[in-house]
Amino acid sequence: MPVDQRRINGPEVSVPYHIYSDFNKKSDKVKHDFSKRSDKRIDSEIRKIFLKTGIVSQAKGSAYIEMGNTKVVCSVFDPRELSNKNGYCMQGEIYCEFKFAPFSCQKRKIHQQNAEEKQYSLILQRALEPAVCLHEFPNFQVDVYVMVLDNAGSSLAAAIMAASTALANAGVPMFGLVTASTIGIYGNHYLMDPTDTEEAICNTQPDNEDDFNHGIITLASLPQHNQISEVFLIGSIDTNTIKQATEILTAANKDICPVLQQCLVKTIMKLHNEKK
């Protein structure tokens, strides 16, 4: 990928210092205590969600979500005309941009989107597309910008929910709301809504076990219509486990839906009262 040469990104190969200082601790990390999680949740428990709309005054619609320490802002702007590259499109498009703030992760991120962020942008777009009435704004494009301020795990799921709330807040016609959740799988453990350390653990396979399930699944769905809008799995998991995990995630997504609904109702009531 060509990188913008005009922008100074600092030294190209700097590394965070903890990878050297934590050397002795690293062995502890692998022996993560699965009997209790760092934030005292049980395995099937998701973190508390705080959701608020209308936090960016310049945007048509915006939302802020907090899940534990994960903090994500999303803004949606007015539709704009598509540049006429492929002629007239009968359907509108959504363009998503997912970005980690430079200081949001353990390792510093550069200002440009890296491969992971580009991938997340595409996933975000595909998660939202089934929910938006694209035929209502032909040849127009709605821009969705997501910025992760603090990544403490499950930021993709948080981004999807923030984006869906922001779209509804912007008055973009939608077939339904999109909710998303993440599950980390490590052997027999199903960790709902994993934190970043838990995500790192679920991503690595223990050294001497070959037949071992590990990985992370993010599932976005339209709970009002019982549809799955996007799945993203990475790791090494057998089909039965995936089936079970998706069942858990679908149920969780259904449970989260009222949070989004309440948040939107609150916004409507507030605006309605202001109008009076």
Next chain:
Amino acid sequence: MSKDKDIIVCVPGQRLCVSDKYNIAGPGTYEQQGYIYSKLAGVIKLIQKENTRTIEVHGITEQSIVPAPGDIVTAMVTIVNQRFCKCSIKCIGDIVLTRPYRGILRKEDVRAIDKDNIQMYKSFRPGDIILARVMPMTEAHTYQLSTAENELGVVIAHSEEGVAMIPINWTQMQCPKTLRKEFRKVAKVVPEHVIAEQ
């Protein structure tokens, strides 16, 4: 969802009621498998008629509006050449757009009569503010506009001196400072109270 005094609030994807002969899905809603669902986050309005009821959902924020065929728009002329002029659409009706849209006004759509003798340079100049009607989209990308009505055409134009000109007939405008006359396709602006009386 929640009923507060007189309003019913709903969110996208919320099932509102059964779709049948009596209940009809209106703007802001959609039908799926025999039910009416909401498309927007907003307030429900029920429109009672003799033996039907139309269900509408009105968004609480102002809608992102897009020019539709038949709309009267206010636009600024940006480029004029012999065959057409390009404009940037600023308002639809009385709603100011947050983003301008591109429009094109062809020579044959300037006026309804004597179409063969239209000269673009005698009708519009860059910087003019015009009223125009959006034509049905035949071709991609840009909105086609028409001023072939008495009430449509140039509303505000400035002379070389930079002074707003005054219309003197339907093809000419005059600069109050230099008294120079310039050609324009002038709109016959009808005051709103006159329309109301009609």
Next chain:
Amino acid sequence: MAETVLSSGEKIFILHGIDADFRNDGRRRCEYRSMEIETKLMPQTHGSARLHIGNTDILVGIKVELDIPHADKPNEGKLEFFVDCSATATPAFEGKGGDDLATEISNVLIAAYQTRNAFDLKTLCILPHKKCWKIYVDVLILQCGGNLFDAVGIAVKAALNSTEIPKITAATLDGGEPDIELSDDCIQLDTSNYPIIITLCKIGDNYIVDPTLEEEVCSTSSIVMSVLPNGKISSVVKLGCGSIQFNTFTKMLQMGEIIGLKLNKTLMDVLKEENQFGRQRRIFGFLK
């Protein structure tokens, strides 16, 4: 993607064909088109493969180079995928047109090979902190005739299977500087658990494998999954703008697993067969 425009009549025809389990080219829903595969055809590479399936034509070249391990993973080598959707395949890829698809394909590849269960990066390490192998997998799409993901997956696996890395006879630290001696012998990668990619394309109420370009146009959603030979799934991603029901999703997943295992076995058998011809094998390359 490519500019294949179908009328609604044509789409309905394809849809009905799939409903009846009899597709336009006479295949059943879960049948692949016949494939042609050839490995070790590029002399400049350490491993290469070319795959033909229908009108899809993929060329994969593998280069192995020496590198320094990442500081946070001192005893792991590197594996990188580059996909090039050049305009030679279809005019739709002109300029930046193919970039999105290329990112998509390389993302799937990265995800598929990410787990240690599939590809153990530790085998690429020569001297921790100092030297490791870096494998560049370059995928070139020469022709685009539908089902790119599966084709790329198979071609990459075949190419990796044919890859030969020089054997290291001695690796020592000489005053802090790594000192490596290579021999003329080569070692092969342990391909026993490399994934292949299966796309299940949902059209109407059914799902099919190996869609042609026309069939891809009819589909609104598809699932791309990578299946390991031991039956595990190493990545799943949904593509397209449609949504799917939970039940359909699990059914597609199971179907994908079965097909993946079968395809994997067939591929390995074929590669073994090809290998038996040894060095005397005539290379067809592009002369066919």
